[in-house]
Amino acid sequence: MQIVQRRRLPLRLIRVRPGGVLPILTILAVLLVLVGIRQPDFLDPPSLMSFLGRSAPIILLAAGQYFVIVCGEFDLSVGSLVTAQVVVAARLIDSDPARTWPVVLLLLAFGAAVGLVNGLITTRLRVPSFITTLGMFLILVGAVYLWSDGSPKGGLSEEFRRFGRRAVEDVPLLGRVPYALLVLLAVAALAVLLTRSDFGRTLVAVGDNPRTAELSGVRVWRTRTIAFILSGLAAAVAAILLGGYSGVSFQAGAGLEFGAITAVVLGGVALGGGRGSVVGAMLGALTLELLFALMNFYGVSGALRSTVQGAIILLAVAVSATRSSAR
Amino acid sequence: MAALAAVTLLALTACATDEPAAGPSGSASAAGSGTGEQSKFFVQADYDAELALLDAAPTGPADKPWEQVLNPTMVDTAKFKKSGPHKICFSNAALNNPWRQVGFKTMQAEVEAQRSRISEFVHVDAEGKDQKQIADINDLLGKGCDALIVSPNTTATLTPAVEAACKAGLPVVVFDRGVNTKCPVTFINPIGGYGFGHVGAEFVSQRMKPGGKVLALRILPGVDVLETRWSAAKVAFDKAKVDVVGVEFTDGDPAKTKKIVDDYIQRYGTIDGLWMDAGAVAVAAVEAFQDAGKPVPPMNGEDQLDFLKIWKDKNLTAIAPTYPTYQWRTPIIAALRILDGQQVSNPWKLPQPTITQDNLDQYLDANMPPLHYAMCGCTDLPGYPQRWK
Numbered sequence: 001m002q003i004v005q006r007r008r009l010p011l012r013l014i015r016v017r018p019g020g021v022l023p024i025l026t027i028l029a030v031l032l033v034l035v036g037i038r039q040p041d042f043l044d045p046p047s048l049m050s051f052l053g054r055s056a057p058i059i060l061l062a063a064g065q066y067f068v069i070v071c072g073e074f075d076l077s078v079g080s081l082v083t084a085q086v087v088v089a090a091r092l093i094d095s096d097p098a099r100t101w102p103v104v105l106l107l108l109a110f111g112a113a114v115g116l117v118n119g120l121i122t123t124r125l126r127v128p129s130f131i132t133t134l135g136m137f138l139i140l141v142g143a144v145y146l147w148s149d150g151s152p153k154g155g156l157s158e159e160f161r162r163f164g165r166r167a168v169e170d171v172p173l174l175g176r177v178p179y180a181l182l183v184l185l186a187v188a189a190l191a192v193l194l195t196r197s198d199f200g201r202t203l204v205a206v207g208d209n210p211r212t213a214e215l216s217g218v219r220v221w222r223t224r225t226i227a228f229i230l231s232g233l234a235a236a237v238a239a240i241l242l243g244g245y246s247g248v249s250f251q252a253g254a255g256l257e258f259g260a261i262t263a264v265v266l267g268g269v270a271l272g273g274g275r276g277s278v279v280g281a282m283l284g285a286l287t288l289e290l291l292f293a294l295m296n297f298y299g300v301s302g303a304l305r306s307t308v309q310g311a312i313i314l315l316a317v318a319v320s321a322t323r324s325s326a327r
Numbered sequence: 328m329a330a331l332a333a334v335t336l337l338a339l340t341a342c343a344t345d346e347p348a349a350g351p352s353g354s355a356s357a358a359g360s361g362t363g364e365q366s367k368f369f370v371q372a373d374y375d376a377e378l379a380l381l382d383a384a385p386t387g388p389a390d391k392p393w394e395q396v397l398n399p400t401m402v403d404t405a406k407f408k409k410s411g412p413h414k415i416c417f418s419n420a421a422l423n424n425p426w427r428q429v430g431f432k433t434m435q436a437e438v439e440a441q442r443s444r445i446s447e448f449v450h451v452d453a454e455g456k457d458q459k460q461i462a463d464i465n466d467l468l469g470k471g472c473d474a475l476i477v478s479p480n481t482t483a484t485l486t487p488a489v490e491a492a493c494k495a496g497l498p499v500v501v502f503d504r505g506v507n508t509k510c511p512v513t514f515i516n517p518i519g520g521y522g523f524g525h526v527g528a529e530f531v532s533q534r535m536k537p538g539g540k541v542l543a544l545r546i547l548p549g550v551d552v553l554e555t556r557w558s559a560a561k562v563a564f565d566k567a568k569v570d571v572v573g574v575e576f577t578d579g580d581p582a583k584t585k586k587i588v589d590d591y592i593q594r595y596g597t598i599d600g601l602w603m604d605a606g607a608v609a610v611a612a613v614e615a616f617q618d619a620g621k622p623v624p625p626m627n628g629e630d631q632l633d634f635l636k637i638w639k640d641k642n643l644t645a646i647a648p649t650y651p652t653y654q655w656r657t658p659i660i661a662a663l664r665i666l667d668g669q670q671v672s673n674p675w676k677l678p679q680p681t682i683t684q685d686n687l688d689q690y691l692d693a694n695m696p697p698l699h700y701a702m703c704g705c706t707d708l709p710g711y712p713q714r715w716k
Contacts (some may be wrong), residue, residue: 039593039594041596046620047593050618050619054589095697153698155696155697165614165618242582245582245585246581246582246584246585246586246611246614247581247582247610247611247614248581249580249581249582249583250580251578251580251582251583252582254580293593296590296593296594297593297594299594302587
């Protein structure tokens with residue numbers, strides 16, 4: 001039934017390729033209704049804007065993770081990369097506003113470099129990305145501890161924190177619009193443009209069937225490496241927003257890699273690659289955050305969040321596997 | 328199929344949300360006032376003793392609380408008398424948090440201030456590992472130390488190592504966390520966790536509106552110094568009959584703290600009181616209220632400067648019980664007195680001052696780094712303030 005719908009529905013508003021966004025939009029709508037019933041205030045513009053701002057980092061990470069997953073790989077290093085970036089930023093800025101912009105640029109370069117290393121090790125040394133990025137995860141965790149003697153030093157300037165914490169005030173209708181949301185919208189637009197470009201199509205083709213892609217002249221290793229770099233860059237932007245939101249923290253990025261992967265899978269992107277859209281992945285992240293908000297309103301312990309994430313991954317992959325075999 | 332997945336997922340989450348919704352104050356609450364069962368670590372006699380010490384008048388110079396003693400019981404040290412200068416050795420549990428880093432710098436500065444009497448100061452960092460500290464103490468015994476200072480990593484595991492050091496005949500001084508043996512010449516520490524927890528909880532429950540909602544934030548369960556803080560707060564909250572809507576663990580992480588506090592603000596609309604067992608995440612909690620556009624309720628923090636600064640800037644209703652870092656000066660002073668054959672108190676209970684609105688300005692130094700602890704008693708020491716930056 002779904003297959004028929006996917007193939008036939010002339011929904012050109014949001015490009016319906018295989019792995020379309022209709023299912024995730026449905027889930028999102030249902031959750032919004034449930035939240036609206038339980039906590040109507042939540043849907044007031046100020047509260048909703050603050051929720052979107054707070055969710056921006058995980059949505060960005062989901063977008064980054066999308067590029068890696070859709071070409072058939074994994075990036076488990078993003079959580080520890082976020083932590084490392086926040087700790088590095090605090091130490092380098094050391095509460096000096098003048099260093100804000102140089103450090104922001106450095107973080108982006110650092111994110112891209114970690115992505116490049118992940119990509120080259122995976123593609124050139126043929127280490128499975130699961131292992132490569134797990135290794136990178138451990139390396140970054142260890143390096144952060146070693147470098148900071150177990151407690152973060154320095155501090156983030158107010159200028160740096162602005163991106164994750166402040167908002168454009170007094171916007172008509174909406175109230176305050178968090179900078180994080182504006183950053184998110186800009187990055188999301190870039191991501192959508194990128195997926196519609198030749199590179200985006202190549203990326204999906206590589207994930208779908210790397211051999212065919214190779215034979216038709218695609219340099220598979222380069223495409224995949226770029227995907228890792230994009231994920232690293234997304235982690236850098238997420239780190240800037242998260243560091244801004246909560247200040248220096250040793251656990252700023254803890255567990256975010258699983259959150260991002262769950263979101264991507266929930267958004268209809270097939271693990272193993274070849275199917276799914278970046279909009280779906282980002283909506284997946286938003287849905288996941290909304291689900292957690294709903295759980296909070298019902299007084300469910302925060303400890304259950306990881307259980308729910310695990311259940312979603314298993315369920316979504318199982319569904320996707322059944323779908324593939326039906327294809 | 329995807330639709331099916333969605334339905335199943337919703338069914339699953341619906342199941343998960345139904346049950347706790349029946350008990351409206353959330354999972355952390357079991358007993359009537361929401362504070363739950365009393366901690367296994369709670370000892371009534373210790374609690375009573377600590378609360379009594381809060382009101383005790385210390386002996387010693389008023390301007391040097393690190394030399395003061397509450398209810399002193401002096402012990403003879405004539406047998407350790409020795410001519411100087413001395414070699415003093417220090418086995419340190421760890422340097423892995425800002426409190427210990429500020430404390431250790433204070434101790435180093437004290438050593439420098441006493442340079443004429445100390446020929447050598449040996450410091451070994453056990454990096455938070457019991458086994459390493461046992462080996463460290465053993466190694467130090469063969470290095471000709473005149474006195475040994477120990478800040479134990481854990482109480483029970485380090486006891487035999489400290490006993491072995493006592494047997495070697497040199498004077499042993501233990502501070503901060505204790506050991507289960509009476510063999511050290513003296514054990515130095517401030518009043519303790521019950522006092523800390525009580526001061527914060529009493530302030531919060533008195534200043535908030537009656538019957539209001541309190542959120543309690545704890546670092547992690549199962550650590551004695553933190554369990555005592557919470558168990559004293561629980562007693563105070565139960566007595567004041569406030570509604571403790573949540574007791575949550577933050578892991579000392581600002582990001583997690585901010586999220587938890589934000590969740591509670593979203594869920595309950597307002598929170599009327601905020602208690603925490605350590606000040607490290609106090610600023611994150613304050614920010615959560617600010618960013619949500621809500622007034623910051625009466626709360627407690629600790630003597631870290633980031634909190635004192637935001638307290639002053641935002642005119643908060645706050646209090647800061649302390650676990651003073653000046654206690655790192657006392658072991659050096661004690662060791663030198665013992666080597667002089669002077670009497671010292673055992674136990675050496677240090678006063679545990681509280682920062683209030685009235686004396687806030689005295690402790691707030693805008694030039695010191697945000698993670699510095701104001702109660703370091705270090706302003707008269709060599710290298711201040713540069714050494715602590």
